[in-house]
Amino acid sequence: MSLRTLIASLSCLSVGALALAQAPATAVPAKDPRISQIISQLEAVRAPHQTALSPDGQWVAWVVGNKGGGSEVDAAPLSNPSAIHRVTACTGDEKGSENEIDWSPDSKKLAFFSNCNSEHQQGLYIAEPGSNTSAHKLTTFHGYADEPQWSPDGKQIGLLYVEGATRPSGALSAMKPPAGVIGVEGLEIQRIAAIDAASGELSQVSPANLHVYEFNWSPDAKKLAYVAAPPPGENNWWVAKLYTQPFMPGSKAVLGGRAAFDPSVLVDPTSGHSPIFGLQLAVPRWSPDGSQIAFISGLMSDQGSTGGDIYLVPASGGEPKDITPNRKTSPAWFLWVDDHTLGITEITGGSSHLFAYDLNNQQDMEDHSLTLPEGIGSGQQVMSLSVSDTEDHQIAFISSSFAKPPEVWAGPLENLKQITHYNDNLKPAWGKAESVEWQNDGFNVQGWLIQPANYDPGKKYPLIVMVHGGPSAAVTPRWPGAGFGGAPFSALGYFVLEPNPRGSYGQGEKFTQANRKDFGYGDLRDILAGVDSVTKKYSIDPQRVGLTGWSYGGFMTMFAVTQSNRFHAAVAGAGISNWQSYYGENSIDQWMIPFFGASVYDDPAVYFKSSAINFIRRVKTPTLVVVGDRDGECPMPQSFEFWHALRDQHVPTQLVVYPGEGHHFATRDHQIDVLERSLSWFEQYMPPQ
Numbered sequence: 001m002s003l004r005t006l007i008a009s010l011s012c013l014s015v016g017a018l019a020l021a022q023a024p025a026t027a028v029p030a031k032d033p034r035i036s037q038i039i040s041q042l043e044a045v046r047a048p049h050q051t052a053l054s055p056d057g058q059w060v061a062w063v064v065g066n067k068g069g070g071s072e073v074d075a076a077p078l079s080n081p082s083a084i085h086r087v088t089a090c091t092g093d094e095k096g097s098e099n100e101i102d103w104s105p106d107s108k109k110l111a112f113f114s115n116c117n118s119e120h121q122q123g124l125y126i127a128e129p130g131s132n133t134s135a136h137k138l139t140t141f142h143g144y145a146d147e148p149q150w151s152p153d154g155k156q157i158g159l160l161y162v163e164g165a166t167r168p169s170g171a172l173s174a175m176k177p178p179a180g181v182i183g184v185e186g187l188e189i190q191r192i193a194a195i196d197a198a199s200g201e202l203s204q205v206s207p208a209n210l211h212v213y214e215f216n217w218s219p220d221a222k223k224l225a226y227v228a229a230p231p232p233g234e235n236n237w238w239v240a241k242l243y244t245q246p247f248m249p250g251s252k253a254v255l256g257g258r259a260a261f262d263p264s265v266l267v268d269p270t271s272g273h274s275p276i277f278g279l280q281l282a283v284p285r286w287s288p289d290g291s292q293i294a295f296i297s298g299l300m301s302d303q304g305s306t307g308g309d310i311y312l313v314p315a316s317g318g319e320p321k322d323i324t325p326n327r328k329t330s331p332a333w334f335l336w337v338d339d340h341t342l343g344i345t346e347i348t349g350g351s352s353h354l355f356a357y358d359l360n361n362q363q364d365m366e367d368h369s370l371t372l373p374e375g376i377g378s379g380q381q382v383m384s385l386s387v388s389d390t391e392d393h394q395i396a397f398i399s400s401s402f403a404k405p406p407e408v409w410a411g412p413l414e415n416l417k418q419i420t421h422y423n424d425n426l427k428p429a430w431g432k433a434e435s436v437e438w439q440n441d442g443f444n445v446q447g448w449l450i451q452p453a454n455y456d457p458g459k460k461y462p463l464i465v466m467v468h469g470g471p472s473a474a475v476t477p478r479w480p481g482a483g484f485g486g487a488p489f490s491a492l493g494y495f496v497l498e499p500n501p502r503g504s505y506g507q508g509e510k511f512t513q514a515n516r517k518d519f520g521y522g523d524l525r526d527i528l529a530g531v532d533s534v535t536k537k538y539s540i541d542p543q544r545v546g547l548t549g550w551s552y553g554g555f556m557t558m559f560a561v562t563q564s565n566r567f568h569a570a571v572a573g574a575g576i577s578n579w580q581s582y583y584g585e586n587s588i589d590q591w592m593i594p595f596f597g598a599s600v601y602d603d604p605a606v607y608f609k610s611s612a613i614n615f616i617r618r619v620k621t622p623t624l625v626v627v628g629d630r631d632g633e634c635p636m637p638q639s640f641e642f643w644h645a646l647r648d649q650h651v652p653t654q655l656v657v658y659p660g661e662g663h664h665f666a667t668r669d670h671q672i673d674v675l676e677r678s679l680s681w682f683e684q685y686m687p688p689q
Helices: 033-042 233-239 487-491 509-515 522-537 552-563 579-583 589-596 604-608 612-618 636-648 668-685
Strands: 048-053 059-065 071-077 085-087 098-103 110-114 123-127 136-140 143-150 156-163 191-196 202-204 211-217 223-229 241-246 264-267 280-286 292-298 309-314 330-338 341-348 351-358 363-372 375-377 395-400 407-411 433-440 443-450 461-467 495-500 540-550 569-573 623-628 653-658
Touching: 033 487, 033 668, 048 098, 048 395, 048 407, 059 098, 059 407, 071 098, 071 110, 098 143, 110 143, 143 211, 156 202, 156 211, 191 211, 211 233, 211 280, 223 233, 223 280, 233 589, 241 292, 264 309, 280 330, 292 330, 309 330, 351 375, 433 522, 443 487, 443 522, 461 522, 461 552, 487 495, 487 668, 495 522, 509 522, 522 540, 522 552, 540 552, 540 668, 552 569, 552 612, 552 623, 569 668, 579 589, 579 604, 579 636, 612 636, 623 636, 623 668, 636 653, 653 668
Parallel strands: 461 495, 461 540, 540 569, 569 623, 623 653
Antiparallel strands: 048 059, 059 071, 071 085, 098 110, 110 123, 123 136, 143 156, 156 191, 191 202, 211 223, 223 241, 241 264, 280 292, 292 309, 330 341, 341 351, 351 363, 375 395, 395 407, 433 443, 443 495
């Protein structure tokens, strides 16, 4: 499981003396000035995190962090990107965060969220970039709103809405403390809301008994397609279905608690007759003529971390058809270019591939293809692009790599140009990164290796292996963000290997599904083979190899130290030590059956064999354990159980529990504290020379 993108940047997420931090684990200035310097360098970046190209291709807008700690919306003509216009609802000295942008179909208006002028409540505003008119407020939300999307006729703005929300929707955020009738009371259901673009009237338009994860307007704006499941929403995405539903402006009537226009199930992956039985689905998209809906389906461990094959189904109903069968890559996002062509972004190895796909011949159009050793995305969905409606189909996205900070790029595929220049003067404080490959068990395995800063081949260096979350995810090159990644370790003199073992995206569905019912075995063999490969080729000391990871990477860390003595220090973040007890503790148990084949009550043996706690007496590796106390994906008791067992075995260990944190740490002090503790742990047990 992995962080959402970005998410993610993209579930269980990417650290002696005995100690359990019951009091707030407040970060203090690092005792080591090198760490303070690295953090300062990492925080110097001004990162755009969303961009949108106007349908006519004349304007590009983006969201970027500002000095006040919030974010702002900027826009510029594509012909003169240095002529930046601030798009804001703030006046005078008011400050706030403004984000979530979407252009109207006529390219004249930009919708965005702002908490200026709203007494700290989020509002939806409309502005006309380049004009002298101020932003106009359409409505104020009394809950959590996300992902605004203009209807094709320009009359409505649809969005996801949790009325009266107490927390952001999804399993990554800190869970509410349990109270009342569990699973019945206090549910927060995300629905589709539509806002009249003229009056600002808000209507809930999807049923109250379905939690909606994503949606798409039909070309005539008369229907909606969406992925949804019964509540609780954080648990049931793995069994969500694809629905279609008529839409009528201003429709608020309900019948027996259901929307007046009941949805129809178009694709049901929970049915044994479905060609995608047991898989997950995402990115539903209507064809331009409205006759078909395409979507991505595959084995996915997290909503927002998308990968699989692309399927096509008649909008009137029928059998989904795989239109990218046996592909050796992982499509993550797409859009319809016309009724016969898709524009697709995918992970190939550890790189990003953009290309056009001919539906008639089911093949790539080689003259419309670009591979980038970078991470890309427009900020709406993983690896998404913003695309104009013009004949040349210009695109916009944010790109970064281990060597290049994030900036907005736009233009035709064959002539992309850098639009923003916030970080031109930033240089990495860490070493060179390169893609590495090795063979194991008949698989070609890929990963990223970051050299130590100021690498000298005449010296021996320690190696830290960082395992990504998921497992259905992949490491692609990105400038370090909130989770820091391997950059600080490299800056302090470590090699860092970030492998994409079986279970990852980038090598096709067979590879992604290769760790089903085999967690911790085949993927660990892939990782160890990678350690062997880079140790032979580079100046790495095999007696100083460490291991870390978050979420699924945290599980792999806990499990690997029970299976191998290769690792001389380990840091397990938000991990899983006992799949049997975990099944009854977490808030997302639906994700487990596609990967384990059955519930723990029906097949306890498959859960037993991958539980680190059952092999705990083998552990010799000093292990630091960190977790949030309100983590619903990888609950704190899993980390406590592992730490408790290591303490009982007299293995050097430490557990730090961070108050108020969910699976994705939201407090910057806590993020920094985890980094500082991790670096100190590795330096204690396997220091650079």
